[in-house]
Amino acid sequence: MSAAPAQGRARLAALADRLAAAGIAEPRRELRLLQIEAGGARSLADWPDRPHPGLEALANRRAAREPVSRIVGRREFWSRDFLLTADTFDPRPDSETVVEAALAAVPAFGNVLDLGTGSGCLLAALLAERPGAWGLGIDRSPGACRTARRNLKGLRAFVAAGDWGAAVAGRFDLVVSNPPYIPSAEIAALMPEVRDHDPRLALDGGADGLDAYRAILGGLPRLLSPAGAAVLELGIGQADAVAALAEANGLPVRDIRADLAGIPRAMVLGSQL
Numbered sequence: 001m002s003a004a005p006a007q008g009r010a011r012l013a014a015l016a017d018r019l020a021a022a023g024i025a026e027p028r029r030e031l032r033l034l035q036i037e038a039g040g041a042r043s044l045a046d047w048p049d050r051p052h053p054g055l056e057a058l059a060n061r062r063a064a065r066e067p068v069s070r071i072v073g074r075r076e077f078w079s080r081d082f083l084l085t086a087d088t089f090d091p092r093p094d095s096e097t098v099v100e101a102a103l104a105a106v107p108a109f110g111n112v113l114d115l116g117t118g119s120g121c122l123l124a125a126l127l128a129e130r131p132g133a134w135g136l137g138i139d140r141s142p143g144a145c146r147t148a149r150r151n152l153k154g155l156r157a158f159v160a161a162g163d164w165g166a167a168v169a170g171r172f173d174l175v176v177s178n179p180p181y182i183p184s185a186e187i188a189a190l191m192p193e194v195r196d197h198d199p200r201l202a203l204d205g206g207a208d209g210l211d212a213y214r215a216i217l218g219g220l221p222r223l224l225s226p227a228g229a230a231v232l233e234l235g236i237g238q239a240d241a242v243a244a245l246a247e248a249n250g251l252p253v254r255d256i257r258a259d260l261a262g263i264p265r266a267m268v269l270g271s272q273l
């Protein structure tokens with residue numbers, strides 16, 4: 001009997017051990033995802049008895065704490081696949097709370113503005129749910145805008161580079177934003193997957209984490225239609241401070257939704273008009 005399968009399995013086990021030693025919580029599952037990417041498996045259930053050529057190089061990247069989503073260049077969000085590049089923030093499942101809150105707040109929106117669109121994931125999810133609506137995504141990063149345009153292909157969306165809503169004209173039934181909200185001093189202590197791979201522009205919320213909220217909320221009354229609503233993603237513990245900023249700009253808080261972990265994550269604001 002050939003010893004090859006046993007040797008192949010031992011090499012796979014050694015790679016999984018390497019990921020575990022690097023601090024990866026689910027080393028075997030992630031190795032399977034990378035085996036699929038290397039072309040050596042069709043699904044998570046399809047587990048071959050040896051590493052496919054190329055798997056070791058991918059596993060080395062993961063052991064250096066590059067996220068699987070960055071290695072494979074895409075991320076699923078709201079049951080759609082989004083291309084990722086170095087300029088795009090990696091969409092988080094928690095941000096689906098923003099989509100749910102937005103659909104509940106303005107079920108029949110005709111247009112939607114997404115400030116800080118990144119990969120375009122919020123805008124694409126919303127437009128996919130309401131094919132009659134059109135959307136505008138704004139991002140400061142030209143590279144993120146290019147990726148968002150590719151991710152929004154086939155949807156009624158425009159993407160432009162800009163500084164929040166400063167250059168946007170007109171009014172919108174729905175405005176959504178997941179702004180950078182990490183206090184600058186906390187970025188160095190984030191997990192390497194986040195600190196070293198999400199763009200700094202997507203993370204850094206200034207000294208208290210609230211700089212982007214101040215800028216967005218200041219311009220929001222001019223951008224919301226009379227019956228419109230805005231939905232902002234919140235960082236942990238930011239609900240009271242963001243609510244105070246919103247009310248100072250004449251925007252009443254209508255609802256706050258928690259994510260699956262029970263953390264207040266999406267704040268719904270009404271129009272003052």
Ligand SMILES: C[S@@+](CC[C@H](N)C(=O)[O-])C[C@H]1O[C@@H](n2cnc3c(N)ncnc32)[C@H](O)[C@@H]1O
Pocket residue numbers: 088089090091092095115116117118119120121122138139140141144162163164177178179180181201202203
């Ligand atoms: C946390 S990411 C969110 C990306 C995406 N909406 C999502 O939910 O995955 C924040 C985004 O805001 C963008 N951004 C940062 N400062 C900006 C500004 N002044 N104007 C517009 N976009 C900005 C970043 O480039 C980044 O794409």
